[in-house]
Amino acid sequence: MIKVEELRKEFAGLVAVDSICFEVAQGEVLAFLGPNGAGKSTTMKMLAGFLTPTSGQAWIKGKEVSAEPLAVKQLIGYLPESSPSYKNLTVKEFLGFIAKARGLFAKELQTHLLRVMEQTGLTEVQNKTIGTLSKGYRQRVGFAQALVHDPPILILDEPTDGLDPNQKQEMRKLIRSMAPQKAVILSTHNLEEMEAVCNRAIVIHQGRIVFNGTPLELLQKSRHHNEIRITFEGAVPPELVEKLNSLPEVAEVRIVQGSILILRPQGGENLLAAVNHLLFDYHAHLLELYLEKGKLDEVFREITLGESP
């Protein structure tokens, strides 16, 4: 659905996006991760047809963005960062304008308007002026605007920015529910969000792609991937520590605050079965057992800063 080749954007000699390549297939939800100014938004703006690439090409369903800009724009629903809208219009007027500009008319337009307001929970505020709405609602208006023509491609720049936890949850559910029929690119700073919604992640740093893979693969890059953390009732049994240390798959065993044992496996293997077996032998009383999936924050810092904390 989306194919990007050697896409590059320079601003007054400054390279914002440095010859990136990637593809997105139908059903994929791709997360763009990266620090501010990494080139995420610039890439999205080029795909949406707002910025003209300095060089390189991008195809949306076989149509090149610079060669057929209007046809490409018709295929895309785009939510710009911080969700701008015409604040003097009501929700319904605004969405109506977008729908008309996208070539929807009369009955079809009404059907789409009702559908999209229902989907994004805007039905009860449809006659309110956008300028008077809260940030969460405005964000939803921006999202509704991107969905009104039911496009096959969604490009969302920080879609859950400014929403409260419940609204974030709803938004993610909505994106997930639409994903099978579409190709979605969204940018986020929220790593939990990436895990919850996306099935692929691209980390951009200084205009280059430094990681392209599944969220799990990204997590596996963490030193803490599959780390096991056990809180005992009372002190950690020393024999257990000895036993664990003798296992070849174990890289490190640490004891924190006397009663918490942290076990780091060699090469990120899942040792839960082996550990469980040992625990059973010792009849140990556990208060908590936790398998660390990996700390995305830390991976992220490692990749983008080239150092671990």
Added chain:
Amino acid sequence: MKALFQKELMSYFYSPVAYVFIIIFLLATVGSTFFLGRFFEANQASLEAFFLFHPWLYLFLIPAVGMGLWAEERSQGTIELLFTLPIGLAQAVIAKFLAAWAFIALALFLTFPMVLTVYFLGNPDGGVILASYLGSLLMAGAYLSITLVISSLTRNQVIAFVVSVMICFLLVLLGWGVLTDFLEPWLGVIVTETISGFSFSTHYNSITRGVIDSRSLVFFLSIMIGGLVINAMILEAKKAQ
């Protein structure tokens, strides 16, 4: 393009701006006719006094209508939304211009009681009145086009307004009798006439006398079209800033 035109035109009426503007427009045009133009004292069934002040009134009124058209898009970030819709750059520029122009045309149309008044009082020259309305509308379009160019250069409406007023003022001034009289002995007739040939007032005055000179039409139309082309070029170059 039709959608954008409609939205832009309706936007004026969604806020009190439209009503305030129309009222001020009518007060200013009609007021200047009676108080400055000495409509009754002239004792003539003509709208000369009415049209006389349009170049000066438009100096403030037209930039007020057009100042926000692009500056506001920029400051609200909606420019990004607009240019990711399947609307071409040229279409967007034309739609915005036409919407604002149509709004001004409406305000101008609402001065029709003046026409009725002179018909009631005497027997005016209908051709001259029609030509004057046409001239006034064309001049408004030229002012608007210049305002749009300035508006696309900034994200601040106030700056757009002030700069537009200054540029339009210059273009009015070039043909102002006082200035041309002053310049003539220094620069000679030919240079002075050339300078005043670039002025709004020179062309406008000839139309309001009932002389629709093709040069005047070309002058106003080329300012309008030229302005729109420059407008589109600026937007293309500075979209992202």
